Amino acid sequence: MWSLCVLLLCVLLSLGQGRDHTEIFTRPGSSVTLHMRYQVTVDHQDTAKCDEIEWKWNNSATGFLLVKSRRCNVTKYVNKSVSNYEISEDGNLTLYNVTTESAGDYTVTVRNTIGTVLYTEDYTLHVHIPLSHVAANISCLPDGSAQASCWVDNGTNPSYSWSLDGKSLQGRSISTYSQISLPSPVSGNLTCNVTNNISDISKSIIIFCPVPLSDPLLRSSCLQNGSTEISCSVLNGTDPSFYLTVNGELLVDNYISPQRRVNHTVSLPGPWSVNCSVRNNISEKSATITDKTCPVPLSVPVVNYTCQADGSASVLCDVENGMDASYNWTVNGELIQRNNSNITLSNKEFGEKRISCSVMNPVSKKSSNETEIFCPAPVSDPVLNVSCLQNGSAVISCWVLSGTRPLFSLTVNGGLKVVNSSSSWAGLNYTESSGGPWNVSCSVRNQLRESVTGPSYHTCPAGASCLSCLEKSVMWGTVVLIVTTTPLIIASVYTVYSTKQSP
Structure with missing residues (x-):
């Protein structure tokens, strides 16, 4: 129970010479004393010495005489709006158990016994409902910003103010609630403070809004064993969760990575399609790679050859496994740039040849052993x-x-x-x-x-x-x-030439 005058807020406003005005704020059910700044006498043995006092009340609709004291006789006039009050010996008016209907303008006038006005003072009584429990709501938006609302269910003329970690912020307020928008990134202690003339309450909430996700970067790399490494990452975003689908099958489900990255190796034969979806509390982004194929690694090549009727050799570089191979040949230590799986060696120089081949594709490189090739010269007619x-x-x-x-x-x-x-x-x-x-x-x-x-x-x-x-x-x-001599000469020349060409 509020004691007398505890909640009185008095603002003195000059209304003219010898006249004061006082603003008083209180809540329903309280008691309020309207103090005069003039000493009067309302009880004296000599009634001729008692001052004449009048207390009047009026609001915007009507006016009413509450108290009239004359010759030390006090008369009270009661109405339903102001019914519980009394006047003290020093002429002050005390209102008990005030209601919102008790609000209004009160005026006291003091006269002497011959009717001369000695003192007049005006009072305005405001009976305000105190503020109820304050509530707040915060929403994180897809762009990483936040929107907050604050309101009270009951209370007269609430006034709202905002602060984030003690720093004042400007919101948008009406009589019933207030809103504020916070740009990204949002984190800290957000406080909504609500006041009126008789009460002050606040609500604080720890706020954190995640940073929205950037577009994911989806890459694939072919490995030497024929499998494929898939990498999906985001540059920005709070607590991203990764979902990786390959050929319609979910292989990575709700993987949370502090590094904002997920790696996964796929051993399925191509072509295949991969989709990477990244999500957090406020956003979702995805990226797709379609019709991806990685070459099969090459096996070790084997050199096979066939001697033709004209003495030439048809040589094949045979690879059992692999795809997209490119070829290189080495004959007697000399590199031959022919990107074919087979070559033909002419019969211009009969005799043995040392030959090897190498193969490569984007994921592997292999070389054959060196093979010695000999194709005889065909016999002439006898x-x-x-x-x-x-x-x-x-x-x-x-x-x-x-x-x-x-x-x-x-x-x-x-x-x-x-x-x-x-x-x-x-x-x-x-x-x-x-x-x-x-x-x-x-x-x-x-x-x-x-x-x-x-x-x-x-x-x-x-x-x-x-x-x-x-x-x-x-x-x-x-x-x-x-x-007889001719073959011997040819053989000698070939032997000398082969010796020169040997490393």
């Missing part, structure tokens, strides 16, 4: 010659001008005389002792080719002149010498 001797026998010769490791077969009168004979000089000699006639043919072959002479008929009568035999022997001997 040359057949029959030379008669004095005794009637014949020397049969068969040779080739070129070819690697030729094998000879000689047929005389339908019978094989020499089978698969090889010779260091690329030819053979055979002596037939009978006098003929002979049906002679010679065949020669190697890994690449086989050739046969047509049948040739010869006879050598006994005792025949030896001149022609000698001429023929000299002539064919010269030919044989040339044929």
